[in-house]
Amino acid sequence: MLGYLRDLARARLRPARDLAEHHQVLWLAELPGDVYVEADAGPGDVLFSVPVIPLAPPAVLEEFDGWLALRHWYRILRDLADQEAGGGHEVVLAAGLLSWRPQAGPAVHDHLLSTPVRIVVDGRTERIDVVLAGHTSLRDRELLSGQPAYRPADRVSDAVRAGRGFGLNSSVGDLLREWCSTAFVDGAFAGGDEAAAYREDWAPEPPGAALPAVPRLRLAPALVVRPPGREAVADYHTRMIRLLVNGTAVPEGLARFVAPGGRPHVKHIAETGPGTTQTFLAGLLVLGMRVVVATSGASASGALRAALPPDLAALTVADPAVAADTAEALLARAAAHDPGRHGRHVAALAEREAAADRDVAELRERVGEAETAEATDLGSGYRGGRGELDERLRAEAPDLAWLPVRPDLPPGPPISRAEAAELVVLLAEETPGRKARTAQRDVDPGALPSAPYVRTLIEAEAAAAERAERSGTDLSRRLRDLDVTRLARLDGCASVVAAALRDVGLDGHPGGWNPADLAARAFGDALAHRRPLVWSRVAEMAARADWARRAVAGMGGRRVVLPPGEPDLRRLADAARDLRDYLDGGGTLKRGPLRSAAQRQAEALLGGATVDGEAPTTPELLDLVFTDLMVRMSCQELQYVWDAAGISFPVDPPPADRVIRFARAHARLARVRDAMPAVEETKELLRLSHLSVPLGHPLQWHGYASALASALEGLGVDRAAADLAALRDSIGPVDGDDPPELGAALDAIDARDAAAYGRALGALAEARHERARQIRCEELLGRVRAVHPDLANLLLATDGDDVWQARTRRWDEAWAWARASARLAGTAPSPAAEGLRASLAEAEERLRTVRDDLTSARAWGAALARLAGLDLASAVSASAAPHEVVPAWILPLWRIPDTLPPRPGSFDVVLVDGEHGAGAEALFLLWLAPRILLIGPSGPELPVPDGPAPAVALPDTLQGRLTPTTSLFTLLTQDPEPSPGGDAPEPGAEPEPGAEPEPGATRPDPRAAAPPAPREPVPPPRPAPPEQRAPASPRPEPPGQVRRGRSIVSYKRPELVEFVGRIAAREPDLTDEQIVELAARLLGCPEDEALLVGARLRYAVEAYRSGQ
Structure with a gap:
């Protein structure tokens, strides 16, 4: 398991070799001139301080740059102080910037020496102190491992561990020069170049500077914000593995963790208060425990130690640099310790504590009675006695005191909570350009021509110009010079002709017309004035063709068949008409000699003609035969005149089809002849315009029409340009108070750039939006300034700070707090009640002091009792290690391996003050103590490590329980799998009567x-x-x-x-x-x-x- 944890620590965070990989680098050379750096500062000393900066800028312009630089540094350090309390990074003083780009391997651009620092905010003055805390470490192995030219400088490393090269002391330069002379193999660099050169140079590294091929070392001190390192943790696990190999027994904490179904002694305090950690620490020290407190960083360690009573803090070490002095003081005090006298001192303190407690209880009762008598109402829910109100206001101050207290504030704020949140955003987004918008005229882009409309005009002008250029001829240019009215008349005539030609199917170029087409012949002859009489005769026959069309339609589709042969149509028509008249007069058809003359004349019709297969023996049928004969004769006449004009029609189709063709031909001819007056008018207009344009052929007419269209296109270009000019004039000229985007819109019109005009309109809309937001910002800020100028200045001075997001959520509460605070300050307290409160405060202070003294005395008694068992003379002479003497160590979690040796069970309890992103690699704490107290809530799962997965496999009992993403608190508090064994004895259970006590049993449990x-x-x-x-x-x-x-x-x-x-x-x-x-x-x-x-x-x- 330890091998797995070692690999996990190395994979968790690879060592950084470049300054760009750190969170932040603050070069000390860029500190303002008003800030003095104490180069000789030792452990626990202040390196430099930055005072609190006034919110309002100085009135003298020459002092503005210095004020701005101080404010910049103050805000950065204040943010670091706030962030360090939450963990996740560490701040170190880095010195000795090594720059080198070797031929093989990664480039190195980072500092060799690093000293942990604490950033402390003074609670009274809010001054920020940068305090040196902890040992200086040499990072050459971390930066240069794997480089063939590198040779570990063990002598320099020993000197650093002995205290040389601390901070910015004078020994830093000597130590870095010595490192340059010993850290590289002789002859490692070609050309006889010096292995490494050192310069006492504070200048910051210019960004993007090229790294040299030969190592270069400069002092270049800086504050570096970086993630906590894990390399020391990996080495710590390696040392623990060696101890186990050499026969060291597995400590109880680790043994219980790895045992099947086992669980270490862990207590988790998830819900904590401001003093939870120091309270537990004090209690454990009172019991004589040896404790390690793991914190988030050096600042947190220093703050925790500072929160302890001074005498109790003397039993702790938060800065390893002073551990030897603390241990020496402890041994000296143990040598002079008198247990009896100390016991009497503790008993006296206990009596004083009881008496002070009674005094406080009595005074609290009297103050409560006095406050009930002087209860007051400050408004906004602040009602009660003065002491109660004062205590409530003090309790609420950490969250609400950001709003400055000012007398005579109205009951409610000048702007609402939502308006305050809006104002914070408006101030954070304010720019010089937006501030200038209020002096500009309000221009509504919606009142300007739209971008699509302008684009249409620009494209229309471009298209017209392109067409006019493409079709331009000498004739079109001459026509374009004519009067616009005459051009309009010519255009009207040309439109009439074009419509007529289009109706008869003669649109397009004449070269594509059918030469045999009657309309083409008629139009060509008309233009050339050929055969006017022939075409007049044809035109006169239009009435006959129309009669024939109507006659055919009146026959209703009846089929008439004439006698065979080629009869005389005129004679047949006369016979049919006479017979019809005879029958209409009452005559009848007879046979033989009785036949009438009309019947004998029509014998050919009666014997050879039929109407729908019937002989025409009735007047109705004879009418149909007569009409058919007249139609046939009309077709003959029409055929004759069209043949004279050179147009042939087939004679074989039925009369009805022929009539339709003739009627259609006459309609087309009439449409052509209708256009001829327009042609003649065109010729006359051209003559009056002194333009000699031949129009005797369709090709000539087409050329003229095309030139006229081109001339008209030229007029279209002028019209489009006039429209754009009128549009630009409608926007108007740009004045000094107009937004610059309006000028950009006019320039886009002049440049005929439709896209730029659209962008200008969008920018104009954004400018109007900015103007509205700036007006709104100034309105809200003005309302605040009218009531609370200090608050307005605070908003301006800290615009963009993230804290305002949380502040505005409690805007109304903060206003009520400030108003109540001012009213309470302006309310004259009752002298008697004020005296009681002062007495109560003094009594409570005495009680706190005596309790602190009692706690410290009991803790010292327990510590000295433990030290009494040591051979003090030999311990002092042998210079006992501080970790064996000092009972409590308050260290950053990842600095523990650098400070405390891996001695199994060397402490009784480990307090982990917050998880701070710790994972399973922090289980080395179980090596130091069998019991762990976790303070704070469990964190989320950790991200997957950057490096490769651990090469060492976990035991089966830990598979699934211990993973790279499991957080420390979750790992220690989760329920293990139940073990198959029987009852396990309780560690630390009370011994049975008569049993021999275990070693160390006299120590309190x-x-x-x-x-x-x-x-x-x-x-x-x-x-x-x-x-x-x-x-x-x-x-x-x-x-x-x-x-x-x-x-x-x-x-x-x-x-x-x-x-x-x-x-x-x-x-x-x-x-x-x-x-x-x-x-x-x-x-x-x-x-x-x-x-x-x-x-x-x-x-x-x-x-x-x-x-x-």
Whole structure:
């Protein structure tokens, strides 16, 4: 398992070799001139400080750059101080920038030396101090491993571990020069170049600078923000593996973790308060425990130690650089320790604590009575006594005191919560360009011509110009010079002719016309004035063709057959007409000599003609025969005139078909002749215009028409240009108060760029939106400034800060708090009540002081009692290691391997103050102590490591339980698989009567005491009475009744197993932890036994599960 954890630590975060891989690099050379860097600062000393910067900029312009630089650094360091409390990164002072691009392997551009720093915000002045904390480390192996030219500088590494090269001390330069002379193999670089050159140079590295082929080393100090390293953790696991190989026993914590069904001693405190960690730490020190506290970083370690009482803090180390001094002070005090006198001192402090507690209780009662008498109403829900209100306002101050207190504030804020959130966004997005929008005229892009319309005009102009250019001729140019009115008349005539030609099917170029087409011949002859009489005669026959068409239609489709041969149509027509008249007059058809003259004249018709197969013996049928004969004669006449014009029609079709063809031909001829007046008018107009244009042939007419169309296209270009000019004039000229986007729109029209005009309209809409937002911003800010100028200045000075998102959510509450604070400050307190409050404050301070003293005295007593068993003389002479003397170490989690040796079980308890992205590789904590106290909520699953998967396989019992993505808290608190064995003995259980005590049994059991609550005295450790031996029976009788309030030590183990078994049987859905919690509530044991109650009940549950 340790091999797996070692590989996992190496894969979790690969070492960075380039400054670009760090979160942030702050070069000390860029600090403002007002900030002094203390180069001789030692461990725990301040490297430099940045005072709190006024929100308002200086009135003197020359001081503005310095103010801006100080504000920039202050905000960066303040953010780092806030972020470091949450973990996830560390801040170090880096020195010795190594730049090198070797021929093989990755380039190196990072610092050799790094010293952890803490960023501390002074609670009173808000000054930010950068404090050196921890040992300096040399990173040459990490940066240069695998390089053939590199030779580990062991002597330099030993010097760094001995304290040389700390921070920016004068020894840093000497140490880096020595490293340059020893870190590379002789002759590693061609040309006899020096192996490495060092310069005492603070200048920052220019971005993008090329790396040299020969190593170059500069001081170049900087604050570097980077993820916590894991290489030391991997080496720590390697050292633990070596110890196991050499015969070292597996520590209890790891043994319980890897055992099937086993579980280490872990307590998880998920819900925490501000003082949870220091409270537990103080309680454990009172019990004489040796403790390691794993924090998120150096700042968190320093803050935790600073929160302890000074005398108690003397038992702890948060900065490894001062560990030797702390251990020496402890040994010196142990040598002079008098247990009896110390016990009397503790007893006296306990009496003083009891008296101070009584005084506080009495004063609180009197203050409560006085506040009831002077209850006041500050508005907005702030009602009550002055002390109650003052305490409430102080409690709410951390979340609401960002709003400046100002007298005479109205009951409600000038803008609502939603408007405040809007104002914060508007200020964060404010730019100089947007601020200038309010001085510009409001231009609505919707009132301007739309982009599609402008595009249509531009494209129409371009198309007209292109067509005019493509079809332009000498004639078109001459026609374009004519008067517009005359051109319009010529266009009208040409349109009439074109419509007529189109109707008769003669559109297009004349070269494609059929020369035999009657319309083409008629149009050509008309243009050339050929055979006008012939075409006049043809045109005159149009009436005859129309009569024949109507006559055929009147016959209703009746079929008339004439006698065979080639009869005389005129004679037959006359005979048919006379016979019809005879019959209409009452005559009848007879035979023989009695036949009338009309009948004898029509014998040929009666004997050879038929109408639909019947002989024409009635007037109606004779009418049809007469009409058919007249139609046939009309066709003969029409055929004659068309033949004279050179147009032939077939004579074989039936009369009805011939009539239709003649009627259609005459209609086309009439359409051509209708267009001829327009042709003549055209000739006249051209003559009047002094243009000699021959129009005697269809080709000449077509050429003229094309030239006229081209001339008209030219006029279209002028019209399109005029439309665009009118459109531009409608927008108007650009004035000084117009937005620049309006000028861009006009320029786009002038450039005939439709896309640019569309973009200009979009930009104009955005400009109008910006103007509206700026007006809104100034309106909201003006409303705030009119009521609260300080708040308006604060909004302006900190615009863009992320904290405003949370602040605006409590806008109304903060306003009410500021108003109540101002009103309370302006309310004159009652002298008597104020005196009582002052007395109460003094009494509470005395109580806190005496409690701190009592806690510290008890912790010192326990620590000195442990040291009393050591041979102090030999310990001092042998220079005992600090980790063997100092009882409590407060260290960043990933700095523990650099500070504490892997000595199994060298501590009693490990407190993990927050998970901070730790995974399974942090299980090395179980090597140091058998018990772990987890403080804070569990985090989410971790991301997959960057490096390769661990090469060492896990044991089967840990498969699925220990994964690269499982967080530390989840790993230690999840329920393991139940073991198949029987009852397991409880670690640390009370010995049976008569049994020999185990070594170290005189030390108080850490599970038997709960850390004191805040501001409460820590109870002294008291030995637990031994349990009575259980009766020698297979199963003891269960207790008849559980009495609440009994001490947990009064219960025998079988009783607790039976008790939790009954709970599990009654509530089968409960988890083991829920059973423990329910059993603890039912037992109601004393509060100071909380840890012991939880431990014994867990072992009872484990025994119950094993026996099922």
